[in-house]
Amino acid sequence: MWTLSRHHLCLTFLLVCVLAGISFPHIYQGVFHNGLDLSFLFADRHLVAGPVAIFCLSGTLMTLNTSSSCLKHLTSLSGTWTISPAGRFGNQMGQYATLLVLAQLGGRQALILPAMHAARAPMFRISLRLAPGVDSHTPWRNLQPHDWVSEYAHLKDPFLKRTGFPCSWTVSHHLREQIRSVTLDGHLRETQGFLRQLRLRGTGGLPRTFVGVHGRRGDYLEVMPQRWNGVVGDRAYLQQAMDWFRARHEAPIFVVTSNGMEWCQENISTSQGDVIFAGDGQEASPGNNFALLKQCNHIIMTIGTFGFWAAYLAGGDTVYLANFTLPNSSFLKSFKPEAALLPEWVGINADLSPLQKLPRSLSGIA
Numbered sequence: 001m002w003t004l005s006r007h008h009l010c011l012t013f014l015l016v017c018v019l020a021g022i023s024f025p026h027i028y029q030g031v032f033h034n035g036l037d038l039s040f041l042f043a044d045r046h047l048v049a050g051p052v053a054i055f056c057l058s059g060t061l062m063t064l065n066t067s068s069s070c071l072k073h074l075t076s077l078s079g080t081w082t083i084s085p086a087g088r089f090g091n092q093m094g095q096y097a098t099l100l101v102l103a104q105l106g107g108r109q110a111l112i113l114p115a116m117h118a119a120r121a122p123m124f125r126i127s128l129r130l131a132p133g134v135d136s137h138t139p140w141r142n143l144q145p146h147d148w149v150s151e152y153a154h155l156k157d158p159f160l161k162r163t164g165f166p167c168s169w170t171v172s173h174h175l176r177e178q179i180r181s182v183t184l185d186g187h188l189r190e191t192q193g194f195l196r197q198l199r200l201r202g203t204g205g206l207p208r209t210f211v212g213v214h215g216r217r218g219d220y221l222e223v224m225p226q227r228w229n230g231v232v233g234d235r236a237y238l239q240q241a242m243d244w245f246r247a248r249h250e251a252p253i254f255v256v257t258s259n260g261m262e263w264c265q266e267n268i269s270t271s272q273g274d275v276i277f278a279g280d281g282q283e284a285s286p287g288n289n290f291a292l293l294k295q296c297n298h299i300i301m302t303i304g305t306f307g308f309w310a311a312y313l314a315g316g317d318t319v320y321l322a323n324f325t326l327p328n329s330s331f332l333k334s335f336k337p338e339a340a341l342l343p344e345w346v347g348i349n350a351d352l353s354p355l356q357k358l359p360r361s362l363s364g365i366a
Contacts, residue, residue: 078107078108078158079106079107079108079109079157079158079159079160080108080109080110080111080130080138080158080159081099081102081103081106081108081109081110081111081157081159081160081161081162082099082110082111082112082113082130082135082140082160082161082162083095083096083098083099083112083113083116083161083162083163084113084142084161084162084163085112085113085115085116085119086163086164086165087165087305088286088306089286089290089306090304090305090306090307090308090309091165091305092116092119092120093305093306093309094165094166094167094305094308094309095116095162095165095166096112096116096120097175097179097309098162098166098168098171099112099162100175100178100179101171101175102155102162102171104175105155106155106156106160108158108160111129111130112129112130113129113130113135114129114130114131114132114135116129117129123187123287138159139159140159140160140161141157141159141160141161142161142163143155143157143160143161143162143163144162144163144164165305165334167305167308167335167339167340168336168339168340169312169339169340169341169342170339176312176315179312179313187287187288187290187291188291188294188295190288190291191288191291191292191295192295194278194292195210195255195292195295195296198210198253198255198276200251200253200273200274201270201273201274202273203273205251206251207251207252207253207274208249208250208251208252209245209249209250209251209252209253209297209298210252210253210255210295210296210297210298211242211245211249211252211253211254211255211296211297211298211299211300212254212255212257212292212293212294212295212296212298212299212300212310212314213238213241213242213254213255213256213257213258213268213299213300214257214258214289214293214299214300214301214302214304214306214307214310215233215238215256215257215258215259215260215263215264215302216232216233216258216259216301216302216303216304216306216307217232217258217259217260217263218259218260220232220303220304221260224303224324224325225354225355227331228325228329228330228331229325229326229328229329229330229331229355230303230324230325230326230329230331230350230352230355231324231325231350231351231352231354231355232302232303232321232324233302233303233321233324233350234267234350234351235267235268236351237302237321237348237350237351238267238268238300238302239268239269240348241300241319241348242254242268242275242300244319244346244348245298245300245317245319246272246274248317249298251274252274253274253275253276254268254274254275254276254300255276255278255292255293255296256268256275256276256277256278256279257278257279257289257292257293258279261277261279264277265277278292279292286306290306290309290310293307293310293311293314294310294313294314295314296314296316297314297316297317298314298316298317298318299311299314299316299317299318299319300318300319300320301318301319301320301321302320302321303320303321303324307320308340308341311345312342317345317346318342318345318346319345319346319347319348320341320345320346320347320348321347321348321350322337322341322347322348322349322350323347323349323350323352324350324352326352326355
């Protein structure tokens, strides 16, 4: 019987390797053109990481588990834009949304700094972040434009770091549905269960409409009158806003959240049996409050970016506190109501008379 020598075996092995190298690309393109599925390697599907939401710059919301086209798009872009996180939840929501929009318009990658990722990713499942250490070695151009982002069309820098507190629907509105699709992980399931259990007091009936109410108080009680010559929403304003919804919607229920819940309980009337004080008032962990508002059909906001983004993401009718500063307030140098408040939203003028009682040095009244 003829046997192969070691020399013949080596030649045969080399020939097989060459043939495999030539044929594999063609086999791969013909058979695995949609990608190679390795899911059969995971007997326990719980070991596979859950979907991670990515805002693709092409305007679609995808997950790492379903498509790699977003990542391919990112790697094809030139340059990177980011934003320096500052402020609290509402401010950072505006920073993130504006970064996504501006980076898309400029054809750049939108990545967030590790500090913002650590604070917001657990809530929104954000995955587009700069690796630690990259920030300090990147030749950023720092930019602090207007809050209404009027100069976005002229931004051409390959490495741009934006600062400030952007808040403008005029820039982001064409991506509104993409921004609205952000998830809040477990917060949504918890708040949806809470809202399903609500009943109208007195009749025990199911509410037809959920109206979220955000009463911004806290540090604004001093900041608004003393720094910005303005006021916060008072009892009369909230009553008018709730009556506006009662006149237009059948069987509404008002879900109140605030960082001043004690004041709300003392000043919002519950005589009609349609008010629920639901927020926990914890500013350090705003996820539940924001999820509650986002799940409502409509919003009553007072002032502040937290209420703005809750209303913007909820997508229904919104009533807001209008003209809440004196005309000479320096606040209006960085805030334009027409850029921050959608034209279909309904404004109720604030009562500025409390400012008349302040010392002239504080109120700015000549």
